[in-house]
Amino acid sequence: MPAKTSKYNGKSFKNPKKGATIVKAAEHVFARKGFQTATVADIAKKARVSEATIYEYFSSKEELLFAIPAETIRQYQEKNREILPYIRGAANKLRFLIHRHLALYADNPDYATVVMLILKGNPNFLKTESYQIVQSSARNYTEVIEEGMKNNEFRSDIEPHLIRAMIWGTIEHLVTRKSLLGKPEDLAELTDDICNTIFSGLTPQQGASPIQVDVRVHSSE
Amino acid sequence: MPAKTSKYNGKSFKNPKKGATIVKAAEHVFARKGFQTATVADIAKKARVSEATIYEYFSSKEELLFAIPAETIRQYQEKNREILPYIRGAANKLRFLIHRHLALYADNPDYATVVMLILKGNPNFLKTESYQIVQSSARNYTEVIEEGMKNNEFRSDIEPHLIRAMIWGTIEHLVTRKSLLGKPEDLAELTDDICNTIFSGLTPQQGASPIQVDVRVHSSE
Amino acid sequence: MPAKTSKYNGKSFKNPKKGATIVKAAEHVFARKGFQTATVADIAKKARVSEATIYEYFSSKEELLFAIPAETIRQYQEKNREILPYIRGAANKLRFLIHRHLALYADNPDYATVVMLILKGNPNFLKTESYQIVQSSARNYTEVIEEGMKNNEFRSDIEPHLIRAMIWGTIEHLVTRKSLLGKPEDLAELTDDICNTIFSGLTPQQGASPIQVDVRVHSSE
Amino acid sequence: MPAKTSKYNGKSFKNPKKGATIVKAAEHVFARKGFQTATVADIAKKARVSEATIYEYFSSKEELLFAIPAETIRQYQEKNREILPYIRGAANKLRFLIHRHLALYADNPDYATVVMLILKGNPNFLKTESYQIVQSSARNYTEVIEEGMKNNEFRSDIEPHLIRAMIWGTIEHLVTRKSLLGKPEDLAELTDDICNTIFSGLTPQQGASPIQVDVRVHSSE
DNA sequence: AATGAATGAGATTTCATTCAT
């Protein structure tokens, strides 16, 4: 019967600040030790709380793990939804999404590590409320891609889901590498390279430069 | 003091067949239960061996985990190296690599699950001999991409490492989805869609429609 | 520093009504969950008080347990002592005690369960003030039995303590069965059967029925 | 897959002797500390085994508790069934049962304490296989009592179940007292007193002495 | 007087791993 409680991403908390502290500590420790190797004692020490207190806030170690993305992903997606309408053009929107996506991980390395190395491999995460938001943020991509197909910014013979899978796969691959190997230094600056490739592909564009066209035609004769 | 031992991916085995049985059992169990949840007892039961026997073949549960990709990845890369020279054109080679890559996972769902959900998140895997082969198979991609850049099949302003990251990211994203969600049904048939997108990009190509082509051809004569 | 306190079975209470509420809640919860399984939180919830409040009234969970019989047993024994003198004959007095004893438990099933399944097995209960009253109520029996021996209502070759043990054992056995198995439906109606058996025993009484007497007498001649 | 196991009261044991040792140690420790207070570590130490070993033999602390009566009660009831047929007369049989019953506890004080103070209050014990045997040993009593009623050794207006309840209640009350208070010194020697009271009751028998018989006979004529 | 919040203190239980046979 808590007389006065607060909400932290859907959870009633006695002291929401302490809840956030614990989550941050968990993020830090999980990122460094992995889920199994990290102990609740480690997290308690890092958060300067007792182990029992952690269980006052989270019913299990796994629930604490799943609490890590909850707040972050919510804010992330909220802001995306807020800004997207102000951007003109599907390509620009896509570039924005990709940049935000990379920046999210680039700015929160521990968070990135937890998501890429721990959460992604945990099937229970799929049942999570946070995962719902992940899915809704995936829809951002599909919608933008479809928008681009409609207004002929993008080719009409592409498969939006596959495009989204490629973009996410690319980003996740790069972020995972960064978590594991520490490179590249700056993830966010890859935005343009990724966009260019996604937009233009590998094959040289016929007519993109007259010179190349000529060469090609002649060689084929 | 084994009188007669055999090699199984660099390891001396008393009975190489039993070693392989254990690895297969481990693959099966890990794929279903995850690394931590799966017990050595589970694997022993599945392999119809005693737990102690497993320790005759592998010094730890984690070593057993790392043994799973060892043989598979070796054969995979060996065959790649063998066939690649017979394929003409960088684009064709890339298509071949992508198809092989997808088929590897499509044909071995348990293997796919273990690699995507368990091994990818384990930093220790990076120290593994198997990971060396993974890296060498990554080089296939870079080499082929560089080849394509040289002979103008591919644009020269691309970043081979990024392209490879995109392709791998795409494949791993799709395979992970398949492991977790069970779809799409057939991974391997995505090869063409992936290649087309990678090759041509999202932006409509000025020479993509026949009319434009005609114009082009005429103008070059 | 309570400004105005009250007594509840020898304990100073800030608010005697709340103390009784807590005891009743404890009785209810302990009866259903057992001592160890029941948590102070359970009791607090049932009593609609905070856990901390419980500790304002009782210094420990065990003290709360021991508080359950305190008031009940006091009133029970008080009334016994009050009424007994008005009953004529040791047999009648015994019948009265047995009936009261059974009715006490029959009328308070939760109380019965707590006493039979929890308190009886707790050696610390013996040190309790309540246990003193239990003992004094046991003396009722012994005194009545001795009275019956003196005035030849009862045989003189019996052992009062054993008789009392038999009666108590019988009652406790029946009450325990009722707590655990739910039968028989009505404990109090067993009074007569118990008394008859205790009074007359199993062996057929010579002369109890004329017919048997004749037979017996003839055969003995 | 144990190749060679043994049975200990229905349970497959790796090493039946060690299983029995653990049970004995548990009996000892539980009798002294109670179920909750006793730790598995205590029992392990007493049995000179590791805690883990205990869990190789018993899946939980409670299962270990329930294992305590298993073997004892089985042998007890087996022997009862074996000997009963050789005893003439229901009264003699009853005396035998009561004596055996008391002796069982008198000879095994720790066992008595565990049964009386711990097991009796545990509702889960009712679901136990051992409890089935307890019930079957209760049937001994009812059968003997019914036999006595048939052949007129016992009065025909008694309720066998109640008689049995009285006898068991008496015994359990006495054994519980012995466990808690340490007296009386010798339980088994109470057999005769109990039997006499049960057989003859409290009320002086009008035909118990020849003189009274005469009186009766005359008066009935 | 009442309680929300925090925690100290363990106990049970689980397994990977070892070793004698």
Add this chain to the structure above:
DNA sequence: CATGAATGAAATCTCATTCAT
């Protein structure tokens, strides 16, 4: 070679209890 049996070493989680407000 194989394995049955034993265990060391922890880690999660639970609660009774305390204390500041």
